[in-house]
Amino acid sequence: MQHTKIFPLKQLPTKEQRHKLFGSVQPAERTKPVEKSKMADLQNTKKDFLFDLNVVGISNVKYPITIESNMNPGFQTSIGTFKFSSSLANTSKGTNMSRFMEQLNQYHEQGFNITLANLKSFAKELAERLEQKDATIEVDFPWFYERKGPSSNLAGLNHANASIRVTYKQAKGTSVNVALSALITTLCPCSKEISEYSAHNQRGEVAMDITLSDDFDENKTDWKETLLQAAESNASARIHPVLKRPDEKMVTEQAYENPRFVEDIVRLVAADLYELPFVTKFNVSCRNEESIHLHDAIASITFDKQNAEIE
Known part of the structure; x- marks a missing residue:
């Protein structure tokens, strides 16, 4: 029978001795005040510091949030990046x-x-707390929505990346921008036209950023659902989490029947956003991860409805 050889345990220094070994030192004599009222307040120093700052604050703050949606799941928890x-x-x-x-x-x-x-209340309260004339809050978060197979009706969850930017200005009030980035399927019209059979297709990303009108009512319209519909309804096909063979056949044939360049996608989505009465300005971009190239194909439109021109 083979016996495992047991080595004696090494006697380690105490934890305090180990800390000292690796550089810890005893606290020095404290001479500066510990009461807040007696501490120096550098931030509130009043002098001429040469320039106004357009933006100062904090970013990449992750906190738990809750989201409401017209699509299932109607109430969900997520992580917001602020x-x-x-x-x-x-x-x-x-x-x-x-x-x-x-x-x-x-x-x-x-x-x-x-x-x-x-978020509007948050921005106004933040400006008052900071004793400033303006404040902005931005939050990005993944938004989940249910998607069913077109034939099997089997459900799963997709997600899109959503964001909201709210700016409060004492002199002008509050402005709101919302954005959504959603994935779609695109099939190349050129490939379909020149090939004897088949056509290359790929996953595309549609990003939409819109400025909302002052009278937008979030209780009547779920902007996330509206932007998702604008992206998906103009794609070659939708993205699905669960596809059985009959579903895959339908999605493949739908993509073949609706070929789209990135140029086509941004123009079609822009038309949908142009028709929405609560959108005053929008940016639409599309990026295709080309399946036959190492590079991506891109296109974008920025349009201000109030000035009626492309920027």
């Missing part, structure tokens, strides 16, 4: 960074449901 900012006059050295997180956590404790109304 950016908070305001302007800063040249007479102030710095902003109060801790106040951004203080307010976010207060909203979180109350149950931060990501609605436009809540």
Whole structure:
């Protein structure tokens, strides 16, 4: 019988000795005040600091959020990636960074449901808390929606990347931009036209960023669903999480019957957004991960309906 050889355990220094071994030192004598009222407040120093700042704040802040949707699941939890900012006059050295997180956590404790109304209130309250004339909150999050196979009706979840940007200005009020990035299938019209059979197809990404009118009512319209519909209804075919063979046949044939260049996609989506009464300005872009190239194909349109021109 083979016996495992047991080696004696090494006697280690104490944890305190180990810390000292790796560079820890005893605390030095403290001479600076510990009371907040007696501490230096560099951020609130008032001098001429040369330039106003357009943006100062914090970014890449991840916090749990809840989302409402007209599509299943109607109520869902997600992770929001936040950016908070305001302007800063040249007479102030710095902003109060801790106040951004203080307010976010207060909203979180109350149950931060990501609605436009809540974000508008957040931006106005943030400006007041910072004692500034403006404040902006931006949040990006994955939004999940149910998608069923066109033949089997078997369901699964897709997701799109959504974002909201709310800016409050004391003199002008609040403006709201929303954006959605969704994946689609595109089939190349040129490939279909010149080939004896088949055509190359690929996954495309449609990104839409719109400015909402002041009278937009989120209780009547789910902007996420509307933008998703604009992207998918103009694609060669939709993306599906679950496809059985009859589903795959239908999706493949649908793509063949609806060939699209990236140029076609952005023009068709732009037409849908142009017809929406609550959209005042929009940007649409499409990026195809070309299946027969190493490079991507891209196209974009920016249009201001109030000025009636392409930028």
